[in-house]
Amino acid sequence: MSERKTTNVEVRLPSRMGFEKVAMSTAASVAKLMGFRDDRVEDLKTAVAEACINAIEHGNRLNEKLSVGVILSAGVDSLEVKVIDDGKGMKTQPAKPDIDRKMHGEEDPRGMGMFLIQALVDEAEWVAGSDGKSSYVRLVIRLDKDAD
Amino acid sequence: MQSETKSHVDQVTSPAGHPVTVLRFEGDIASTSKDAVLGTYQALPKTTVKLILLDFTKVDYINSSGIALVIQLLIEASNSGQKVAAFGLSAHFTKVFTMVGITKYAGLFADQAAALAAL
Numbered sequence: 001m002s003e004r005k006t007t008n009v010e011v012r013l014p015s016r017m018g019f020e021k022v023a024m025s026t027a028a029s030v031a032k033l034m035g036f037r038d039d040r041v042e043d044l045k046t047a048v049a050e051a052c053i054n055a056i057e058h059g060n061r062l063n064e065k066l067s068v069g070v071i072l073s074a075g076v077d078s079l080e081v082k083v084i085d086d087g088k089g090m091k092t093q094p095a096k097p098d099i100d101r102k103m104h105g106e107e108d109p110r111g112m113g114m115f116l117i118q119a120l121v122d123e124a125e126w127v128a129g130s131d132g133k134s135s136y137v138r139l140v141i142r143l144d145k146d147a148d
Numbered sequence: 149m150q151s152e153t154k155s156h157v158d159q160v161t162s163p164a165g166h167p168v169t170v171l172r173f174e175g176d177i178a179s180t181s182k183d184a185v186l187g188t189y190q191a192l193p194k195t196t197v198k199l200i201l202l203d204f205t206k207v208d209y210i211n212s213s214g215i216a217l218v219i220q221l222l223i224e225a226s227n228s229g230q231k232v233a234a235f236g237l238s239a240h241f242t243k244v245f246t247m248v249g250i251t252k253y254a255g256l257f258a259d260q261a262a263a264l265a266a267l
Contacts, residue, residue: 020211021209099252103219103223103226103253109220112212
């Protein structure tokens with residue numbers, strides 16, 4: 001990998017469930033090349049997969065005419081991932097999932113994607129597109145996180 | 149694109165002599181896994197099956213939709229008075245299951261022997 005400059009890798013996915021695994025595998029390959037530990041690669045894989053699932057399902061509403069863009073930017077000490085869809089973006093963030101409420105039928109068993117993303121990477125932000133579409137989630141995972 | 153989820157059911161006995169039903173999964177656990185996860189569970193006779201183990205040893209990928217299916221299984225099991233534990237999760241998915249609180253309702257164990265010993 002380059003010592004100084006940022007290296008970009010781009011993937012374009014169809015809005016079909018399952019294709020999040022293509023982005024997940026690509027992100028894992030880039031992270032391994034950068035020297036991330038295995039456990040951090042696993043964290044990144046889940047975060048990227050969940051971001052792509054949200055983009056496919058909620059952003060592009062499973063419309064296969066629309067694609068999901070994934071841009072991986074490998075810097076010196078961090079990897080940034082942008083997952084871009086044609087939705088309007090998030091107006092409000094869902095509450096943290098509550099397992100007790102889920103078990104008692106007071107909360108949908110689903111709805112854990114954003115929580116997992118936030119918990120597994122160092123930075124996560126959701127940005128609504130200024131034109132009402134082209135929204136994206138931006139994830140950052142740092143190379144020195146919990147380094148020995 | 150998602151690999152099909154396979155499941156099968158085994159009957160084993162715990163060291164304490166209790167009959168235990170083991171649901172063994174293979175492949176991805178995702179939104180397409182409803183039949184393999186919930187369908188397999190719902191086919192079990194609730195009157196006689198009281199101890200259930202979920203075997204994730206051959207599962208490589210679990211997403212939030214798959215976790216939601218596991219939670220739905222736990223809800224139904226709780227309502228039926230069944231005890232559920234799981235084993236064979238990778239270190240990463242053990243962390244994820246713990247983060248979302250599943251450990252409050254289902255013990256997670258490294259392997260089948262450890263899970264059976266705890267029942």
